[in-house]
Amino acid sequence: MLGGLVATAITSCHRTEPLPTVISEETYAGGELGTTFNRSHSAYEDPTPATEKAGLTTQFRYGEAFFERSYTQNNPPFNGLGPLYIRNSCIACHPGYGHGMRMNRYRADDWGNGYLLVFTDRNDTYLSSYTGMPQTKAVAPFKAPVDETKIQINWLSYVDEWGNQFPDGERYNLTYPEVYIPEDAFYVPLEVGGNPIPYGDFVCRLESTIGIYGTGLIDAIPDDSLKAQYQKEYNDGYMQNGLNPAMWAGSDWAPTGLYGNTTHPKKYTYALTRGPLQDAPGANAIWNITNVTHRTKMGHYMTAAYATKASQDPDVQAEFYNYFPQYNLTGNVETDIYNYLMMNDQIPESLKVPEMKDEDYVNFMVWHRGLAVPAARDLDDPDVQRGKELFKEMGCAYCHRPSWQTGDDNFTDPAGFFSDSDPRLPRYPHQKIWPYSDYIQHKLHMENDIRTGWCRTTPLWGRGLSAVCTGRSDRLHDCRAQTVIEAIMWHGNIQSDARRTVEKFRELPKKDRDAVVKFIDAI
Amino acid sequence: MKQFFKSAAIVAASILLTVSISSCNKTTETTDEANIETKNVIIKQYLNHTVYPTYGKLATNAETLVSDLETLKANKTQANLNKACATFLEARHWWEMSEAFLYGAASDFGIDPHIDTWPLDETEFNSLMSQLDLIALLEQDEDGSVAQEKLAPSLLGFHGLEYILFRNGEARPVSEITDDYMTFVVAVARDLRNHCFQLEVSWNANAPQAHKDLLEELEFNTTLANGNTYGENMTLAGQAGSTYSTRTQALQAILDGCIDIADEVGTSKIGKPHTGDDPTYVESPYSQKSIQDFTDNITSVQNAYMGGNEGERDEDLSVHHFIKNSNAELDAKVVGAINNAIDKIKNMKAPFVNNYLDVSAGEAMEACQELSDVLSEAKSALNDK
Numbered sequence: 001m002l003g004g005l006v007a008t009a010i011t012s013c014h015r016t017e018p019l020p021t022v023i024s025e026e027t028y029a030g031g032e033l034g035t036t037f038n039r040s041h042s043a044y045e046d047p048t049p050a051t052e053k054a055g056l057t058t059q060f061r062y063g064e065a066f067f068e069r070s071y072t073q074n075n076p077p078f079n080g081l082g083p084l085y086i087r088n089s090c091i092a093c094h095p096g097y098g099h100g101m102r103m104n105r106y107r108a109d110d111w112g113n114g115y116l117l118v119f120t121d122r123n124d125t126y127l128s129s130y131t132g133m134p135q136t137k138a139v140a141p142f143k144a145p146v147d148e149t150k151i152q153i154n155w156l157s158y159v160d161e162w163g164n165q166f167p168d169g170e171r172y173n174l175t176y177p178e179v180y181i182p183e184d185a186f187y188v189p190l191e192v193g194g195n196p197i198p199y200g201d202f203v204c205r206l207e208s209t210i211g212i213y214g215t216g217l218i219d220a221i222p223d224d225s226l227k228a229q230y231q232k233e234y235n236d237g238y239m240q241n242g243l244n245p246a247m248w249a250g251s252d253w254a255p256t257g258l259y260g261n262t263t264h265p266k267k268y269t270y271a272l273t274r275g276p277l278q279d280a281p282g283a284n285a286i287w288n289i290t291n292v293t294h295r296t297k298m299g300h301y302m303t304a305a306y307a308t309k310a311s312q313d314p315d316v317q318a319e320f321y322n323y324f325p326q327y328n329l330t331g332n333v334e335t336d337i338y339n340y341l342m343m344n345d346q347i348p349e350s351l352k353v354p355e356m357k358d359e360d361y362v363n364f365m366v367w368h369r370g371l372a373v374p375a376a377r378d379l380d381d382p383d384v385q386r387g388k389e390l391f392k393e394m395g396c397a398y399c400h401r402p403s404w405q406t407g408d409d410n411f412t413d414p415a416g417f418f419s420d421s422d423p424r425l426p427r428y429p430h431q432k433i434w435p436y437s438d439y440i441q442h443k444l445h446m447e448n449d450i451r452t453g454w455c456r457t458t459p460l461w462g463r464g465l466s467a468v469c470t471g472r473s474d475r476l477h478d479c480r481a482q483t484v485i486e487a488i489m490w491h492g493n494i495q496s497d498a499r500r501t502v503e504k505f506r507e508l509p510k511k512d513r514d515a516v517v518k519f520i521d522a523i
Numbered sequence: 524m525k526q527f528f529k530s531a532a533i534v535a536a537s538i539l540l541t542v543s544i545s546s547c548n549k550t551t552e553t554t555d556e557a558n559i560e561t562k563n564v565i566i567k568q569y570l571n572h573t574v575y576p577t578y579g580k581l582a583t584n585a586e587t588l589v590s591d592l593e594t595l596k597a598n599k600t601q602a603n604l605n606k607a608c609a610t611f612l613e614a615r616h617w618w619e620m621s622e623a624f625l626y627g628a629a630s631d632f633g634i635d636p637h638i639d640t641w642p643l644d645e646t647e648f649n650s651l652m653s654q655l656d657l658i659a660l661l662e663q664d665e666d667g668s669v670a671q672e673k674l675a676p677s678l679l680g681f682h683g684l685e686y687i688l689f690r691n692g693e694a695r696p697v698s699e700i701t702d703d704y705m706t707f708v709v710a711v712a713r714d715l716r717n718h719c720f721q722l723e724v725s726w727n728a729n730a731p732q733a734h735k736d737l738l739e740e741l742e743f744n745t746t747l748a749n750g751n752t753y754g755e756n757m758t759l760a761g762q763a764g765s766t767y768s769t770r771t772q773a774l775q776a777i778l779d780g781c782i783d784i785a786d787e788v789g790t791s792k793i794g795k796p797h798t799g800d801d802p803t804y805v806e807s808p809y810s811q812k813s814i815q816d817f818t819d820n821i822t823s824v825q826n827a828y829m830g831g832n833e834g835e836r837d838e839d840l841s842v843h844h845f846i847k848n849s850n851a852e853l854d855a856k857v858v859g860a861i862n863n864a865i866d867k868i869k870n871m872k873a874p875f876v877n878n879y880l881d882v883s884a885g886e887a888m889e890a891c892q893e894l895s896d897v898l899s900e901a902k903s904a905l906n907d908k
Binding site: 038039040041042058061062065068069070071072073074075076077078081088089091092095096107109111112139140323378467468470471472473482 | 626627630631632633636637640642643644645646647650653654672675676677747748766768772775776779780782783786790791794795799801803804
């Protein structure tokens with residue numbers, strides 16, 4: 001009798017634990033080949049079934065070390081740090097393998113700081129005298145291009161046209177960062193296109209990392225499928241900001257919509273700067289964040305402006321030969337410093353030894369392609385189902401397109417290190433995946449907006465596990481949103497492509513708003 | 524024990540019944556999972572008799588290490604160095620004993636990379652030694668905050684200290700340790716102590732007040748975003764405010780921590796040097812305590828699985844006991860794999876840095892990988908229990 005009463009009490013107001021035998025296709029967020037059913041703290045760190053089936057698990061674990069470990073200047077196996085660097089490890093920017101964290105200051109060594117500094121003039125043109133991702137660290141005897149101890153991040157309050165309040169009275173906070181860097185923090189002159197700009201024209205903004213899991217699955221989305229999505233959105237004409245003409249020319253790709261000299265479109269980063277994964281953020285970052293060279297990336301991430309400044313700096317000149325005796329090649333220390341930093345053709349081949357071995361780079365890419373997406377959770381929860389229905393009805397699913405079908409996944413490598421469909425890497429053919437993004441840029445017109453205002457729809461998959469996997473759940477490109485509601489309401493500007501959807505969200509009763517949040521956390 | 528579980532089930536049912544009938548809206552219970560009381564007891568035992576005491580001893584020894592090094596700095600004798608080295612090894616022992624629970628504060632706050640990054644960057648260290656103004660700042664570094672702010676992670680933590688204090692498996696001749704080296708180690712030890720306190724306080728709401736006070740002064744983060752400690756978070760599993768939406772997830776997290784370290788010891792710590800023939804992957808080459816480290820890592824797994832540290836273990840209040848009740852064969856495999864891994868590691872030819880190619884290393888590697896695999900089975904077996 002006791003058991004019966006308990007059963008009745010339970011079903012009336014508690015949800016039931018989902019049964020693992022009832023698995024819909026949506027649960028397989030990364031497809032059968034790309035999903036992990038881990039929902040514990042290591043959920044973002046598992047190898048895909050494809051990786052395991054291909055017998056690549058050991059290589060995956062070896063490659064993982066090159067992501068997690070701190071780099072040193074000369075102590076193997078993780079050697080090669082410097083002369084300038086952004087972070088001394090990859091996980092430093094991708095804490096817990098997830099999204100960067102909201103920070104109150106910028107220090108390369110602060111745990112969780114996933115921010116890249118964005119240095120531009122007032123026209124959104126990147127400074128030419130600084131690397132696209134500015135470095136704040138240097139090894140002796142060099143000086144950092146910018147003194148990070150002088151960088152200030154100020155968090156400001158924003159009140160939207162609705163007073164940060166829903167019609168039923170529930171309130172939300174909106175805050176956003178502004179960055180201030182005093183003129184004396186810059187070691188290298190401020191230049192655009194090689195010409196000096198006045199300090200008053202300098203702008204600095206922040207862009208945070210997002211997670212890395214599932215990037216192999218995205219790489220497997222066929223080019224034609226993405227093209228069809230662009231054409232559809234263009235033809236539909238629903239977006240008040242249209243599509244970015246730098247990506248789409250009306251009935252075909254814009255020349256700058258394709259990656260480098262390839263025929264492949266760009267899919268990765270907020271600014272859509274990268275195409276095939278083998279030459280995308282991770283493959284490049286393993287080199288440019290730490291300045292660890294490997295066979296197809298033997299230069300230094302560097303600017304001529306920095307090299308010039310450093311080579312003419314008497315402090316650097318006084319010590320260079322002590323620290324880098326092997327680069328005493330001409331006897332003219334200014335020339336030797338410049339050539340070393342630029343790693344140009346004045347440096348003999350004998351000194352151009354890759355710091356990262358081929359085998360280690362391969363293992364790293366096995367890991368990178370091989371990271372699994374966590375399965376969606378609790379999809380049979382009625383609140384989650386309600387949230388999903390609303391997500392679609394309101395139009396969120398237009399930009400946050402729920403699913404894609406991968407193709408044959410005959411991946412390519414524009415950098416030429418891997419061959420097409422290289423058997424050393426895992427592949428994801430013919431998978432239905434659920435990233436919740438159209439991989440197209442839109443404009444939200446946020447206060448202190450992202451550079452150019454165009455921002456790729458960030459994939460939503462897996463984000464609900466962020467607190468478990470990383471300790472925090474900050475969202476949006478500069479980590480300004482600390483809750484899902486804040487992230488949604490930052491979509492609400494009157495000129496935003498999501499304006500009408502946000503208006504509908506505001507009209508929902510609280511129970512339905514909470515259901516939408518629960519759904520977003522479940523995928 | 525049947526009586527325990529029977530009465531626990533009745534207690535659980537009555538609690539649910541009472542809570543449910545009184546008001547559905549007021550309960551914070553979010554799940555109707557089975558065996559709630561049993562699982563709560565296991566979680567409590569794990570926290571109070573594995574996690575808290577391990578971090579407590581780590582914190583105490585890290586604090587003693589600071590005073591030992593201050594004593595050495597004031598009076599550079601071999602005896603004082605030997606004492607500091609012994610304390611270092613004791614602190615390190617407790618850190619390695621915590622590696623079955625590297626989730627939570629150790630990873631969320633980046634404490635693991637901060638205190639356990641290796642190898643030490645010798646070029647960076649030599650460069651530091653030529654920066655007299657920075658050494659002068661470290662000399663004034665009363666609380667370790669200068670070390671934290673100014674030194675690269677590859678100089679900090681256990682490995683920074685090990686590099687200065689040990690050579691060839693022993694305390695160095697004290698004459699080799701310069702005054703500047705001493706300035707460095709005292710500052711690094713203070714920073715290490717701070718982060719060991721952070722581990723302790725972040726998990727245990729009842730950590731010593733003096734430790735909490737220091738962390739508050741240093742403005743260290745010591746809770747989840749909602750203000751709960753990691754221990755409170757796990758205790759609240761299955762209730763609103765916890766990152767564990769069920770108690771099963773908390774038990775699975777316990778096993779997940781074990782899986783992670785068993786796999787790391789097998790594949791990376793032993794496996795990479797052994798199969799890759801690469802000694803640069805050996806972790807503690809100066810103190811030559813790798814085998815002790817590995818043993819401690821798997822003992823950490825044993826403590827987590829079997830219901831507590833040696834001397835305060837209660838096997839009846841453990842994941843081992845819980846799994847044994849529904850799948851005795853699987854539990855026996857786990858217990859066997861743990862014991863086998865520890866045996867094989869203890870059997871490794873020492874020191875590891877000189878013998879990583881030995882057959883005994885290969886056997887230990889395989890034993891750890893087998894342990895990781897069977898723990899994964901155990902984790903899956905917890906679904907729906």
